[in-house]
Amino acid sequence: MARQTVRDILGKSEEYLSGKGVDSPRLSAQLLAAFALGMDRMRLFLDLDRPLGDAELDLIRPLIARRGRGEPVAMIVGEKEFFCRPFAVCSETLTPRPETELLIEIVLERVGRAAAIRFADLGAGSGVLAVTVACELAGAAGVAVDVSPGALAAARANAERHGVASRIEFVLGDFGDVLAGGGYDVILTNPPYVSEAEYAGLSREVRDFESKSALVPGASGLEAYRSIAPAAYAALSPGGFVAAEIGWTQGEAVSGIFGAAGFESIRVRKDLAGLDRVVLADKPASTA
Numbered sequence: 001m002a003r004q005t006v007r008d009i010l011g012k013s014e015e016y017l018s019g020k021g022v023d024s025p026r027l028s029a030q031l032l033a034a035f036a037l038g039m040d041r042m043r044l045f046l047d048l049d050r051p052l053g054d055a056e057l058d059l060i061r062p063l064i065a066r067r068g069r070g071e072p073v074a075m076i077v078g079e080k081e082f083f084c085r086p087f088a089v090c091s092e093t094l095t096p097r098p099e100t101e102l103l104i105e106i107v108l109e110r111v112g113r114a115a116a117i118r119f120a121d122l123g124a125g126s127g128v129l130a131v132t133v134a135c136e137l138a139g140a141a142g143v144a145v146d147v148s149p150g151a152l153a154a155a156r157a158n159a160e161r162h163g164v165a166s167r168i169e170f171v172l173g174d175f176g177d178v179l180a181g182g183g184y185d186v187i188l189t190n191p192p193y194v195s196e197a198e199y200a201g202l203s204r205e206v207r208d209f210e211s212k213s214a215l216v217p218g219a220s221g222l223e224a225y226r227s228i229a230p231a232a233y234a235a236l237s238p239g240g241f242v243a244a245e246i247g248w249t250q251g252e253a254v255s256g257i258f259g260a261a262g263f264e265s266i267r268v269r270k271d272l273a274g275l276d277r278v279v280l281a282d283k284p285a286s287t288a
């Protein structure tokens, strides 16, 4: 019998994953086959007619089966790209989302790459925000806080991998623990913001595999912003700003929370899909 080629296994895997109802079946099949074969996706396309050996098929099939049970590709391969850098992820870190890159773009727009800022990343997860800011701004230093020991360990490992661990202090604790110190120019946060009701409607890929505490702060979804806003205001230097990721329906509510804490020039920024995604709020340069 003729051996299966890369093209054959990609076709069969896509069909299997479509039947299982997972998101992005074709891309999932390509990423997992490329990972199993130790090559990047472009190399896979150049090898479409290559026959696969039994040992290679044995590497690919279990990964496709895991994806068929809903496990995200990032967790199967153990990493996800963010702002063009690979980040290790695990069951205790939220899988970084592309829309979160908007927070980095806002920092670069606001302060420029030459800025020597002191920043805080509240709810670091895999460390994508703190590590990327430190990578993009050679003069930046800051703190990354998370309540999850597993997430904090992943964030520290990612900082070491990208050569910026010496400029980030990793704190295991609550948002408020690092804000109490004060003296920040920039505060970034992608806090848990999914309400209990929204969580019940999320796909099984999220509910079965992502940490609920990374997503849901409480019944309303606004609890983290309520605790962060007044403490962030007190912790920022005059003229500093906070940029907080939000759910697409939360722009008005979160703007109101930051306004009540004393912030000015509050605006909502949209992501590439045209959805409200970040609330940006300034602490006045003079608070007299």
Ligand SMILES: C[S@@+](CC[C@H](N)C(=O)[O-])C[C@H]1O[C@@H](n2cnc3c(N)ncnc32)[C@H](O)[C@@H]1O
Binding pocket: 092, 093, 094, 095, 096, 097, 100, 122, 123, 124, 125, 126, 127, 128, 129, 145, 146, 147, 148, 151, 173, 174, 175, 176, 190, 191, 192, 193, 213, 214, 215
């Ligand atoms: C939505 S995830 C964001 C992770 C990462 N910053 C990203 O953008 O991919 C929120 C993170 O906040 C952490 N977290 C939740 N409540 C917290 C609290 N009160 N203090 C510190 N971290 C908290 C969770 O453990 C989780 O890692």
